[in-house]
Amino acid sequence: MTPEEEKKILASSPMGTWVILAVYGVLFTLAWLGMYALFLSHGPVS
């Protein structure tokens, strides 16, 4: 790898990381709300 290529990588935005975190953020929220839907559908605790 040339110094220019290395410099380019170091200066670039971590796109893969952004995508992983965005997907994780969406799944995180959906799963959080999904757990509410799953358990609240059973009604109040008796």
Added chain:
Amino acid sequence: MSITAEHAASLASKPSRPAVTAVQAYGNKLGLWNMWVAFAALAVGLPMGLFQAAERSGFFPGIENTAVYFASTSTHGVLMAFVLTTFFAMGWGYHTMAHSVNKKPFFGWTSFWVALIGTVMAAIPLLTGYASVLYTFYPPEMAHPSFYLGATLLVVGSWFWVADMIIAFVQWKKENPGKPIPAVMFMFTMTALLWGWTSLGVGSESLFQLLPVAFGLTPTIDVGLARTLFSWTLHSIVYFWLMPAYIAMYVILPREAGGKLFSDEFARIAFVLLFIFSVPIGFHHLYLDPQQAAGWKLLHMFGTFMVAVPTFLTGFTVLASMEIAGRLRGGKGLFGWIGALDWNNPIVLAGGLSLLMLTVGGWGGVLNASYTWDVMVHNTQWITGHFHLIFGGTTVIMYLAAAYWLWPKITGNALYSRALAVWQMWLYFIGMVVLTGPWHVLGLIGQPRRVSFTDQYAAFPEYAQMWGIYEALMIVGALLVVVSGFMFIYNLFMTHFNKVPAADTKVEYAVAIHEPMRLPNVLNSLAFWNWAMVAYMLLSYGYPILQFFFMAGDKTIPWGV
């Protein structure tokens, strides 16, 4: 137990070992002793966990014994949550102090011996069944006085370490005005400061409530106050456990992966946010306690959610650092960098596996913090599964990785077996997943925690039938974790006495892509955050604690009254 100049010179004369200063040799020795105590606690505590999983399953009537179960659970909890973590943080902290800012501690061996004596004092009643009160210090469960004295000494020993870290930090800043203190030292001192604040809760409970009752000086105890004081400690202690794991991700992993730290400033911001957000939020452990009002619980709930911010920031910065390393190693495309990383490096592997466990464990944590949702899983095995995933999984796997990095640098001996380390990491991860997954499910289907099921199984056979498969899986998971733990101890022991010198013993931390020349004072000092903590603690715990001194009774207290 000071080190002589001759000893330092003899250490420095080993083949391939770069010259170490007397201060660094001191830090190495102190660090090594502390961390061996930590991993001895791990070695003793792990088989107890396996015993507990087996005992409560109902599959092995021959080993069922409720008294032994609770003695074992209490010892396991104290060893893992207090001894392993405190000695590991102290050991690596002292090592960091010596190698990052070249400072010798004032209280190094005092800290070590006070904490060790305390550990032994607490261990005796624990192992003999006189302190089967779990590690949570919740009255009206009461232990033998020597348990509380020992635990208090362990905490006091760690306070010497806190003082040492702060003193070294301040000294270095005075000697280097305007310069950014090394990020690793900043992060470790923040961790020490957090522990100082965190431990005040349990310290106060022990000193002013538990010890007087244990010694018979006072006839009763205010359970509400005790639980409130312990909640002060109970959640922020998780961050005292986690922060050294995050430090390993920030300062070891990027370099080992062949890259650089994505951002020095992000690392510092994450640590100050973890410090500020993680201490004054303990009420999510009291959601079902009647002694605190719903309004305060709601405030603490929002405070707890804030911890997700530095956690996401850490996830982003560490993952971005790994992406840079993967790209520098030739990885192309959006995700090609993942395959380009050296997954045969135990530290890189541990980082990846730790982040994976954090994704699920962090999600579970937000659920626990959610007031109404917590009601459903309160005091169920979900909680135990959650904290084992976050602590035993996410956190401890990074302790093991850090040890694989530290031992060759401290001893000058090569890592005994890198392949064994990699297998050990995989086994640990698989074991943790197999152990904690069913644990979460057991909680959701109603199995309570903190209960030895020896007797209850006979009374409710339909429950035993429903839980059986998950119990069996947990035993398999626990067995894998124990085997992995002993693989780690064996590898570390053999490294310690390895005749092959290490190829690289120089302590070098990850360098950021843009090394800061100057930093805002809030990212380079402790004072502002310390005062911010005073204000936040007064706001979130002032009234909830003071109420016990002015109001009688144990009924729920309405908001604002």
